[in-house]
Amino acid sequence: MPLTGYRIVDLTRIISGPFCSMLLADLGAEVVKIESPTDGDPLRAQGAMVEGFSWYFASYNRNKRSLTLDLRTPEGRGILERLIARSDALVENYRPGVLDKMGLSEARLRELNPGLIVGSISGFGRDGPYAERPAFDFIAQAMSGFMSTNGAADGPPLRTGIPLSDLIAGLYCALGVVGALLARERGGMGQQVSTSLVDGLVSFLSYMASNTLASGRPPERSGNDHPLVAPYGLFAASDGPIAIAPSNDSVYRKLLKALDLTRLEADERFRDNAARMRNREPLRAEIEAVTRTRSQAHWIERLNAGGVPCGPVLDLPDVFHDPQILHQEMVIEANHPAHGPVRMTGFPLKLSGTPCRLRRPPPDLGGDTDEILADLGFDAAQREGLRARGVV
C-alpha cells in the first residue's frame, strides 16, 4: 500500500483530525492514536451505540491502534517523545499554540526528529487575528460564507447537517501529509503542513466565489433550482420527485425527446437557456404534466437511457441498500472481537494496484497500549508500573 511502513503519531480527536489520520491509515500507514486513559476520544461517548460501542467513533477510527497516555505527566510526555522520534508524521487538531504548551514546539519536534512531518488542522489558520478563537464546524460554515449560499430562495442562510468543514479540512490535511512524505522521499526535509476549517470551505465556494470576486455581488440562494440553468431541479413523478439536471441545450433536447415533448423545441418561450430561465414555471408545468403520469422508476430508466442525468432523492436507509452503493462496497463491516460486527461507509478511493482495505477494527480505548509499549522497549514490569501510576 502507498503508506505501508510509515508511522503516524495521531494526537487528533473528534472529527477533522481523526478523519485525516484514518485516510492515511486506509492508505496503509501505521497510525497510533493517543488517547487519555480516563475517557479517550469524546466521540467514543457520542452517536448511536451498538453492543456498547459508538459506531460514530468507529466510522473515523478503523485501521488505527489506540495507546492511552496521560500527557499531563512527564512520563506520559516522555513516551510520546519516544514515539515521535521514531515516526514519520504527527497529526493534530488542537487549537494553535496548544502543542507548544505541551512542550512540543516546532524546535523541540525538529530536535526529536528532523524528518518529522507535522500535519495540523485548526479552525481559522495557525496565525492571524482569529487564530486563537475556539472553532467549531458550525462557526466555520457561517464565517466561510458557505451558509450564505445554502438554503431556500425565500429562507434564511442554512447550515448543512454534516460537519462539512471538518471533513474538507481532514481530506486536505491528508493530501498535504502524503505530499510532504513524497517531497521527503525525493530528498526533501520534514515540514509543517496545515489547513483550517474555514480556508478549506472557502476553497469549495466554486462559481459563487469567482462570480463574487468578479462582480462584488453576493450569490442568491436558489434552493433546488439552479441559478443559471433551466429546467433543473425536482420534478414530480406519480410516486415522488425525481432530480433532473439537463446541463446544456443538447441535454435539454434529449430530455424533450425522452418525454415525447419535442413539440416544445419550436416554442419561443423555451428557445434558449435565458428564455427558459424567464419561463421556468410554465416549462416546469409542461414537464410535470408528463412526468406525473408514470413512476419514478419508469422515468429514471427512460431518461438515463436517453442520456439525461437524473435520479431519485434517496434517504440514508435507501442509500445503504442501493445496488450501486453495495457494488462499490461503500458499506463495509469490521468484525470487532468484543463488540461484534460494526458497519461503516467504505473507501471512496479505489486504487487498482494497492487498494485500501480494512486491516483492523476500530480500537478499544488503549487496546494496543501493551503491544506499543513493548515495541518501544518497555518490559512487562515497566508496563505494569506505568499502568499502576495511571500514566497509560
Add this chain to the structure above:
Amino acid sequence: MPLTGYRIVDLTRIISGPFCSMLLADLGAEVVKIESPTDGDPLRAQGAMVEGFSWYFASYNRNKRSLTLDLRTPEGRGILERLIARSDALVENYRPGVLDKMGLSEARLRELNPGLIVGSISGFGRDGPYAERPAFDFIAQAMSGFMSTNGAADGPPLRTGIPLSDLIAGLYCALGVVGALLARERGGMGQQVSTSLVDGLVSFLSYMASNTLASGRPPERSGNDHPLVAPYGLFAASDGPIAIAPSNDSVYRKLLKALDLTRLEADERFRDNAARMRNREPLRAEIEAVTRTRSQAHWIERLNAGGVPCGPVLDLPDVFHDPQILHQEMVIEANHPAHGPVRMTGFPLKLSGTPCRLRRPPPDLGGDTDEILADLGFDAAQREGLRARGVV
C-alpha cells in the same frame, strides 16, 4: 515542491477533474491541459467574465498549461500518446468507457507507459449497475443521501448550491494520485486510481451515516438547530444574527458566564443537554433577551474571549474582505498578460517547507501549444502543418 518535475496529462473538463489537476499543479506538478481546438473547456464560456475571461474557468485552471488537440484525428491522438509516454500520470473525468473508445484502454496505456498512474473521476464508479449513467453534481447530491440531510426541519430535501460532490471527488482523486506516486517512488508500479461523485459524498455523511447504519432510521433534517445539542444555532443580536455553538456542558457554562446568565445554571429546565433539548425555545428566549441588547461585534468579541465558539454569518463579499481570510491569503491575484488581474481563492493547504504558489496564470485556450509541441520534437514547419490541418 512535492510534485516538482512530475508531468500530468490532463484530459479533464468542467469542475471535478480540473479541480483535481489544479491541486496537483498547486503542489508543483507540470500539468498539460488538453482542450479541443474549437472551444476548449466549457467552463471558459461560463460564469462571470472580466476582460473577456471567465473567472470561473480561471479558478480551476491556474498553474496549468493548455495544449489544443483534436482527439478525433489520428494525428491528434498520436500527439496525445507521445505526451502520455513521457508523463507520470493522466487525469480524466470522462464517463467510464470513453477512454477505451478513444483507443486508450488500460492495456494500451500500460503499453505506452508501464509506470503511468491514471486518475479517473466518474459519477457512480467505474462499474456496477449505474456506471454508464450520465452524471451530474445535483444527481449525486440526490442519490448519495446528502440532499435528504440538508434543509429546514419543515422543508423539503435541499441541494446545496456549491458543486459539493465534484469538489470532494476532485480532492479524493488528488490524494489518490499523490499516494500512487509515492507508492511508485517506493518501488511500486503504475496503477489506476478512481473515485466517484456519489462515493465521495457518501463518505462525508458522518454521524448521519453511522447512526443510520446502527439504527436503520434516517436522520431528520433540523435546519440551523443541531439534532443532538442545545443551545446551538443562530441567535439575534441588536444588528443581526450570530452563530453560537456550545458543544458540551463545559462550553455551555462558559456561554452563561459570558452572557451574565449564570443564574440559569441552577435552572432545572436546562440541567443537562437532554433537558435543554426539551426546552430549546425557553432557553433561546433567555439567551436572546440578553443578546438582543448589544451588537454582533460586541458579543462575538465577548463570547470568543470567554471560550465560546461563535461568529457572524458572512456573505461572500464580507468573506473576501475579512481580515483573517486576507491574512491567510485566501484571495490571490494572478496577473494574466492578456486579461489583466484575475482574482481567485487561495491555497487552503499551507506547507512550511514547500509552499503552494501561483506559478502560472490560468492559460488561454491552446496558449502553450507551440511550446509543448516544440518540446515534443515538432519543428516550426511541422507545427504550422498541424495548425493548418486543424489538429491543434
